Every structure is written in structure tokens, then in C-alpha cells.
Amino acid sequence: xxxxxxxxYRHVGTSGxxxxxxxxQPGECVVVIGENGSGKSTLLQAIAGLLxxxxxxxxxxxEAVSPQKIGIxxxxxxxxxxxxxxxxEMVFGLENLKVERSEMEGRVRxxxxxxxxxxxxxxxxxxxxxxxxxxxxxxxxxxMQPEVLLLDEVTAMLDPQAREQIYQIIKxxxxxxxxxxxxxxxxxxxxxxxxxxxxxxxxLRQDITLEELAMTETTALPFSLQLQRACGAPLRNIxxxxxxxxx
Amino acid sequence: xxIALHDITVRKGQTxxxxxxxxxxxxxxxxxxVGKNGVGKSTVLEVIKGLTTPVMGHxxxxxxxxxxxxxxxQQFFEPTVEKELTFTLRYLKTKEAxxxxxxxxxxxxxxLEPSLLEQSPYHLSGGQKKRIxxxxxxxGEPDVLLLDEPTAGLDxxxxxxxxxxLKSWQQQGKTIICITHELEDVLQYADNVFVMGNGTAQFLxxxxxxxxxxxxxxxxxxxxxxxxxxxxxxxxRLEKPLQTSTKPQQLLAIIAEGVKEYGSRAxxxx
Numbered sequence: 001x002x003x004x005x006x007x008x009y010r011h012v013g014t015s016g017x018x019x020x021x022x023x024x025q026p027g028e029c030v031v032v033i034g035e036n037g038s039g040k041s042t043l044l045q046a047i048a049g050l051l052x053x054x055x056x057x058x059x060x061x062x063e064a065v066s067p068q069k070i071g072i073x074x075x076x077x078x079x080x081x082x083x084x085x086x087x088x089e090m091v092f093g094l095e096n097l098k099v100e101r102s103e104m105e106g107r108v109r110x111x112x113x114x115x116x117x118x119x120x121x122x123x124x125x126x127x128x129x130x131x132x133x134x135x136x137x138x139x140x141x142x143x144m145q146p147e148v149l150l151l152d153e154v155t156a157m158l159d160p161q162a163r164e165q166i167y168q169i170i171k172x173x174x175x176x177x178x179x180x181x182x183x184x185x186x187x188x189x190x191x192x193x194x195x196x197x198x199x200x201x202x203x204l205r206q207d208i209t210l211e212e213l214a215m216t217e218t219t220a221l222p223f224s225l226q227l228q229r230a231c232g233a234p235l236r237n238i239x240x241x242x243x244x245x246x247x
Numbered sequence: 248x249x250i251a252l253h254d255i256t257v258r259k260g261q262t263x264x265x266x267x268x269x270x271x272x273x274x275x276x277x278x279x280x281v282g283k284n285g286v287g288k289s290t291v292l293e294v295i296k297g298l299t300t301p302v303m304g305h306x307x308x309x310x311x312x313x314x315x316x317x318x319x320x321q322q323f324f325e326p327t328v329e330k331e332l333t334f335t336l337r338y339l340k341t342k343e344a345x346x347x348x349x350x351x352x353x354x355x356x357x358x359l360e361p362s363l364l365e366q367s368p369y370h371l372s373g374g375q376k377k378r379i380x381x382x383x384x385x386x387g388e389p390d391v392l393l394l395d396e397p398t399a400g401l402d403x404x405x406x407x408x409x410x411x412x413l414k415s416w417q418q419q420g421k422t423i424i425c426i427t428h429e430l431e432d433v434l435q436y437a438d439n440v441f442v443m444g445n446g447t448a449q450f451l452x453x454x455x456x457x458x459x460x461x462x463x464x465x466x467x468x469x470x471x472x473x474x475x476x477x478x479x480x481x482x483x484r485l486e487k488p489l490q491t492s493t494k495p496q497q498l499l500a501i502i503a504e505g506v507k508e509y510g511s512r513a514x515x516x517x
Contacts, residue, residue: 035403036374036402037374153400156400159283159284160428185401185402185406188473222473226499227477227499230499230502230503231506231507231510241480244477244480244481244484
């Protein structure tokens with residue numbers, strides 16, 4: 001279980017997060033939402049073990065969080081790439097984790113297959129499109145077999161077609177019961193989550209299900225929930241197609 | 248005046264990016280340019296701005312055209328926001344009283360805190376950078392505004408604020424040409440849509456594109472927003488055309504009525 005207990009990290013100035021407490025069970029998928037500057041990225045970086053607690057703590061299965069157990073993918077995959085081929089990029093993280101060479105090939109092939117990018121093994125990461133780069137960035141983290149996967153606005157700079165490919169990956173990972181925590185501005189993307197953490201000015205305002213969020217006055221909802229609400233139907237986190245078929 | 252492209256062909260290296268393009272962007276209207284990556288959307292803006300010279304054809308444009316880059320960092324070069332905002336007017340030796348008046352107008356329009364003026368534009372958040380970049384362009388009072396994905400990376404509130412500023416600016420008779428991937432925004436804000444595919448291009452009013460001829464968008468391999476897909480699905484199930492609207496809440500209400508009607512018919516069928 002991931003547990004954040006009164007976690008505080010303030011950047012120089014006023015931004016950051018304060019007194020954040022919540023838990024995430026293994027296999028859960030949680031979305032962190034809030035306006036720009038509300039502390040979403042800070043929280044994800046803290047969960048990844050990249051920011052030290054100034055107060056409180058974040059633990060995974062009772063131990064302090066660390067990048068060995070928790071993988072994070074950023075909005076700009078270019079920030080993550082440091083080598084000249086997809087293969088080297090994938091292997092770099094595994095070498096740091098001291099994974100046996102005999103095990104590496106299998107891990108790399110499996111991760112690339114999951115994101116449907118096997119053909120890029122010898123390509124230069126910078127020659128790929130934005131969507132392809134992002135899929136490689138996810139694969140590189142997945143090859144490290146993290147116990148929790150963090151996705152920080154990974155679709156923000158992608159076109160809708162490239163986003164759709166990322167959605168397929170998230171659906172696949174959910175089927176595998178992967179623990180996922182992600183941030184997004186796109187309301188349609190809320191629908192992947194079992195729960196929403198709503199941040200405001202660095203504080204956790206709400207920890208609710210999507211159905212509970214739809215019972216508030218917000219219009220920032222996936223279309224399906226907006227439609228169900230407009231129809232006065234009992235709210236369920238299902239697609240609009242499933243809702244209409246259920247009539 | 249309208250912007251008219253006459254038989255424009257653009258080549259980059261050996262590749263023909265745009266071929267024999269004839270097109271008019273009407274004055275005072277908001278036209279969205281949509282299409283998959285690599286079909287030449289940015290090239291059309293570059294031709295209008297004069298940053299790319301076509302190998303064939305000619306173009307008629309008003310003289311004062313503003314251009315907001317996709318990566319706004321490429322646009323900044325001054326050490327403070329105040330210098331960035333006033334650069335063009337001061338470069339043109341505009342009277343300082345007018346510079347200050349325009350600056351105040353922009354600060355009101357974009358709700359900029361005075362303390363922001365002394366900060367470096369490079370140190371702002373993504374949303375603030377976009378607002379400063381747009382304000383800088385609007386300081387020059389252009390007749391036409393060219394925008395390359397102005398809302399990418401903004402949160403819902405910032406996006407709505409930016410698009411509403413653009414709408415109010417357009418309503419003063421100005422022309423907007425905006426590249427975007429966000430078809431829901433196109434539906435809500437634009438008057439026309441220019442759909443670019445591989446070797447194909449069509450210009451049509453927004454309502455026609457989304458409600459009457461959505462295949463123009465899907466043939467260009469674009470994904471219709473869920474609200475539009477649901478609209479067509481319900482219309483098909485009810486076997487009748489539904490009323491259309493480009494206003495999100497009205498469109499949602501129309502669809503919800505359709506869904507309820509379909510639901511009651513389903514109950515009768517049972």
C-alpha cells in the first residue's frame with residue numbers, strides 16, 4: 001500500500017504541497033487533478049522519491065519510497081532520454097538497477113511489445129514522433145518493473161491519435177492490475193481512474209470517486225458522466241456507449 | 248480584408264508540403280486549421296506570415312499580421328515581461344503615452360499582476376508564458392492573428408480564459424487563423440474549419456463539418472469528440488436528425504433529450 005502521511009514539500013517561494021494524507025491500494029488507479037500550480041507534479045515527484053519530505057512521509061509497503069520501486073514518466077519525454085538508441089535507453093535503467101544481462105533482452109522486448117514499438121529498437125529516440133517518444137519513455141520505465149507507475153501529464157503535448165495509443169497502454173496496464181497514479185488536464189482521461197485526488201493550492205481538497213465528483217457542480221467531467229447527469233441517470237463510470245446500450 | 252491564397256505550392260527540400268492551394272480566409276472570422284501531424288498546417292501559417300516563400304502562386308494579406316509560436320519560448324528575447332510586451336511599439340517609436348495605455352489594456356485584458364512585469368518571461372509558468380506571448384502579439388494591434396496550438400499544455404481554466412480573450416478580440420472585426428488538435432474547442436469557438444489530409448484540403452463552416460459532413464474530418468483520420476460521436480449515434484438510433492448547436496451545454500441538453508427518448512422507446516420495445 002502507498003501511504004502519504006501529512007507530507008509537506010514547499011519549493012522556494014509559495015508553490016509545493018502541504019499536509020497531504022491519502023492511501024493507494026495495490027492495483028488501484030488514481031488520478032490527481034487540479035489547476036496548473038496546484039501541486040500535482042510536486043506530489044508525483046515526491047511519490048517517486050525525488051523530493052525529500054520537509055514534514056511527514058510517503059511510504060510504499062511501509063518503507064520510504066524510492067525510484068527502484070516507483071517509476072515516473074514525465075510530460076516531455078525528451079527530459080528522460082540520454083542515449084542515442086532506444087535499446088541503449090531501455091538498457092541504461094536496467095544497468096543502474098543491476099539487472100542480469102541475460103534477463104535484459106526479455107524485459108526490453110516485453111516492454112516494447114506492450115507499447116507496440118518493437119520496430120524502434122535501433123532507432124534514435126530523437127527521430128521518433130512525440131507520441132512514439134512518449135511510448136518509449138513509458139516502455140523504458142516499465143522494463144524496470146516498478147511496483148507503482150506514475151504518469152505526469154504524459155499526453156499533454158500529444159495529438160488525439162497519439163493520446164489514444166497511450167490510452168490503450170493504460171487500459172492494458174490496468175488489466176494487469178498495475179498500481180497507477182497519474183495527472184492530467186483532460187477530463188476524458190479521468191475515466192481511467194478508480195479515484196480522484198483533487199488538489200487546490202498545494203492542499204488535498206477531496207479524495208473521491210469519479211461518481212462522487214460528478215455529484216458536485218463541476219463541469220470538468222468525462223462526457224459520459226456529463227451525459228448521465230444531464231439524463232438524471234444513476235452515475236456510473238462507464239463509457240457513453242455502454243450507458244446507451246444499457247437503456 | 249480577406250486573406251487569399253492563389254495556387255500556392257510550397258516545397259521543403261525534395262518534399263512538396265503544399266500543392267496548388269487556393270483558399271480564402273474571411274475577414275473577421277475564426278478559422279481553425281486541423282489535420283494530423285505532418286500534413287502542412289504550420290506551413291500554411293508560415294506562408295501567410297511570409298516566413299516561408301512558396302515556389303508557385305501568390306498571396307494577398309493585410310499588412311499587420313501577428314503570429315504566436317507554438318513553443319512560446321522561441322518568441323521571448325527580453326529580460327523582463329514589461330520589456331517583452333512593449334518591445335514592438337517602442338521599436339516603432341510609438342509615443343510612450345500610447346505604449347503605457349496599450350500596456351494597461353493588456354494587463355486588464357489578461358488580468359496580469361503588476362509584479363509580473365519585472366519578472367523574466369522565461370521564469371513564468373506554462374500558462375503565464377502563453378498569456379504573455381499572446382499579449383505581446385496583441386500589443387501591436389494586428390488585423391490578423393495566426394496561432395499555432397495556443398492551448399497545448401494549459402489547464403481547463405487557463406484554456407477557457409485564453410480562448411475567451413481571443414473570441415472577444417475577434418468580435419472587434421479581427422481575423423483568427425488557429426492550428427489546433429482540440430476539435431471540441433473548434434466546435435465551440437471557430438466559425439470555419441480548414442481540414443488538411445494527405446493531399447486533400449477542405450474549407451467549410453464548423454456546423455457543417457461536425458454535424459452534416461463529419462466524414463470530412465474522419466477521412467482526414469481525425470477523431471471526433473465524444474459529444475459529436477454521441478450526437479450522431481443517437482440521431483441514427485432515433486432515425487431522425489437532431490437540432491444542432493455549437494454551445495456545449497445546449498448540445499449536451501439536445502443529446503440528453505435524445506437519449507431519454509431512445510430510452511423510453513427501448514422500454515416500450517421490451
